Amino acid sequence: METKILKKVDLIFQESNVNEVIDIVTKTVTRSSDDIILDIIDSGLKGRGGAGFPTGLKWKFTKNEDSAVKYVICNADEGEPGTFKDREILDTVAPKVFGGMTICGYSIGAKEGYIYLRGEYNFLLPKLNKQLEEYNKLLKDNKIDFTIAIKSGSGAYICGEESALFESMEGKRGEPRNKPPYPTVAGYNSKPTVINNVETLVQITMICKMGPDKFKELGTKDSRGSKVFSVSGDTPQAGIHELELGMPLADFVEDFGDGDTKAVQVGGASGHCVPRKQFKDTIIGFEGIPTGGSMMIFNSSRSMYNVLHDYLEFFTEESCGQCTPCRVGCQQLLKGIESVKKGERKPAYLDELKKLANTMKISAKCGLGQSVANPFNSIVDNFKEEIIY
């Protein structure tokens, strides 16, 4: 592990208007698409939505697909509890997102880009549409064959899952698809598709502006660059913070905790709950706990039973319901901790539930069902007394 001191940075929210972004885009597209993709690969940029797939590789795979029609999609279906950075990005520096989409379109050979914006953020639409109108016109003026449009969600967490998002865009229930095929081969309308998180696309614009080397100066070997964190819970500094990746959780808590931090939920409801005793040994980044940026801080006044109960209720409602492990598993975990709490079932039943969570982790159809075990096992393991009594 590198031992450099990681710090707060201010890149992503650096002001940037439509004209500046168009400037970056027009300069970038004078280069060959292969060169651009090589730069992105070289930068080490990994997806900022949480899963952390290398962005450059995703683009390369899609570029290599032989298809007249391809798509670029910006995943702005930010529904993970504890995450609100994409809203802030789209509210303040949306043109950088457009820029990233355009550069992607040029690189992979796509002419259409869509932003799938969650319905909860509809209040952003008037401003975004106005900016897009201006931006699309400038693209046309600069003879760049790419347009961006917005598609709205309507309140379904699962549509943040990429294949569910495609289904939703195609006018269907947001049910995740079987994989393979992956989006790079068959995404929206069954065409090769790059789908990137809002923040990832901003990073693209920044990398193209300042070069991959500058980007690589930030973060660690496994977790390059900076990352926007959504900090909430028991903290005097709730809000958006851009930090280098690779920071030990202990440092984070020292900066952001209220002095009485008992646990941090890293990565939202579907992430891991880290108890105080593990703060020192936990790295925030791809070498430790990868995250879409949600950091929920709990102090000792909070009941971790309530926290887990809230999460499970959330998953039970937001599961698409198609696969057995997720649809029924979530209900069983929720009802299971309730029955242990009420004393209807013995504490040992929690072990049965953990086994079930582990089955969900490996046999559910998509990331939603697979990740329920993260909060479940980490909270039950570390706060067993709070669950039982």
Next chain:
Amino acid sequence: MSEYLVNLKINNIPVSVKEGTSILDAAKKLNFNIPTLCNHPDLSVAGNCRVCVVEVKGARLLSASCATPVSEGMEVFTNSEKVRTSRKHVIELLLSEHNADCTKCFKNGHCELQSLASEYRVGDHVFIDLVHAKDKIADISSPSISKDDSKCIRCQRCVRTCEELQAVSALAVIKKGDHQRISTFMSKPLNEVVCTNCGQCINRCPTGALTERSYIEQVWNAINDPSKHVVVQTAPAVRIGLGEDLGYDPGERVTYKMVAALRHIGFDSVLDTDFTADLTIMEEGTELLTRLKRALVDGEKVALPMMTSCSPGWIKFQEHIFPELLPNLSTCKSPQQMFGALAKTYYAKKKGIDPKNMVSVSIMPCTAKKFECNRPEMRDSGYQDVDYVLTTRELAMMVKQAGIDFMKLEDEHYDSIMGEGTGAAVIFGATGGVMEAALRTAYEIVTGREVPFTNLNIMPVRGMEGVKEAKVMIKDVLPAWSFLEGAELSVAIAHGLANAKKVMTAVRDGKANYHFIEIMGCPGGCLGGGGQPIPTSPEIRGKRAEAIYSEDEHLALRKSHQNPEVAQIYKDFLGEPLGHKSHDLLHTHYKARIRY
């Protein structure tokens, strides 16, 4: 699928399969049976039940073997500890949301979930019971189909059936999460929605969530009532399907054992729907020729192409989806309903039975027939023409209940005067069969010669292709039909309502130039009907089709107009095809229905 071969190992045994093959099918090749629930050979891959998960070496996640294609060098384990634990969990989870009242269930002994639970010995319920009390009240609004949500395991086979095979989508997945379920538009009762009662969903439901409405008890009561004369008719496709539920492999012809069994059960008259199938050809053939004459000679505006009307699922589909094409439907009742109308008039009179003491039962490969017999139009005898419809499966149950050792029965023959059928009637049970029967008769009426196909087998209209087309050149006609001289009769055949929809869309949009179209609501025709033995698959339906055509070839009479009982009924009772009496008893009308 590509010809390129992929090499992999399953449970350490090497196997080579074509690129694109699923792990499930590759395992089958090695005789490893991986359990499945949502998978079905007739449907698209869903991958949602997760019972079929397997471990692939090096992968963090288990793979749904039905949905995962093989890849070179893959090492698959179908029974590793992880797999077994997951599979057991999945079965236990499904049982926790399933109303497992197995001993009382209609599907007891025929339930795929029950078999899995039994194989995996998940006796003690580990998980919390999630079945809602309100779901335990089944929707029995439909006379054909019972829908019990408390038995549903959300595999969505029914939804895919209704959409992919039938293009009806009366059933859809609604809501999400713990509220997700299979339902209708605004969760209305089944009898109020676009459901055609075809029962294809029943054939593919792995549990007792979708079953036919059973009338076995009512039929037993009638049989045991000495004041009642119970007549039974058997549809063409029953005789080649029934065996599957009584110990035979698919494709066994059990016509005359079935007749014997029906007598053992106690039916007073055992008669054959084949008789009215032949009659249908006389009526419908004449109707077609009349329509052609009115169009070609009289220059009238006549609804053409004419479409067959034997399949009640298809009729209701048309009433909902293409009401503008209702005039194109033949006005002929289905053979079942012609039979019903004649049983309580002609047969009753000839046999000296008071029709009010007659109970008319039909054995059908079909669930839509249960709806059809309840249509208000179907009371032309002055009574409900057909009282009860039982599926092939229900008959098998009655045979078992009666303690009959079916395989050991001696052959017996149908009673007369409505028990004679020709080969042309038998093939009504297969897609293309009505067309073939109609052509055998119509061609001969018009030209005085047999159809120009070897051994009367009109091969172009046979087979399992979704939509078939054929053209028949009409030459050297008899003087009465001179207006047809040199005409080329253009026909089409479709089976399964998704295929019917394609043809109807073309007809509606003026893109099809047919004279006559045969449509059967179910895949394969009646032999694949919603009342036939479960399971079903393309392979099983293929075997049933072979049996149908072999039954045809084994009969001495193979043209409807040769049926002596048909000749007799025209002489003694009906007069002539499309005559006054026929009009009253054998023809009907249709009504447009709202589309939801």
Next chain:
Amino acid sequence: MSNIKTLVQQLVEKHGKTRNSLMPVLQGIVKEERYLSEEAMLTVAEELDLSAADVYGSASFYTFLDTTPRGKNIVRICKTISCHMQGKDELIHAVENTLNIKVGETTHDKKFTLLTANCLGWCHKGPVMLVNDDVYPAITVQKAVEIIETLAKHTK
């Protein structure tokens, strides 16, 4: 022709007669009508050549595409953990008392429907209330009551 039919046809015209238009068409109806009536869904089904059950099944997947009648203003209060920790229960009680309805219900005058929602994306500024498309982060009970009372006056 009914207003709904006209509305649906206009939306289909705007977004295109394909399945891909289903979401924007349904969203457009909800924007005008606050919910999807049977007639609206049947018209959409007819216009896009889908089955009505399919339209209903797709719509009912999405929390914001209601298929039961809703008030002219839909108030949604986030119930997820951060807002839970920041007093969503008090907020919900206050709004319930102001409107004299429970969560899930609609006022008699059809002016308001009160619902809870899963994470609305304002975890640092809870509790949060969404009224139609307008968002009110870090809202106090007093402010929420004011907003609703003002809206009640201005809603006809």
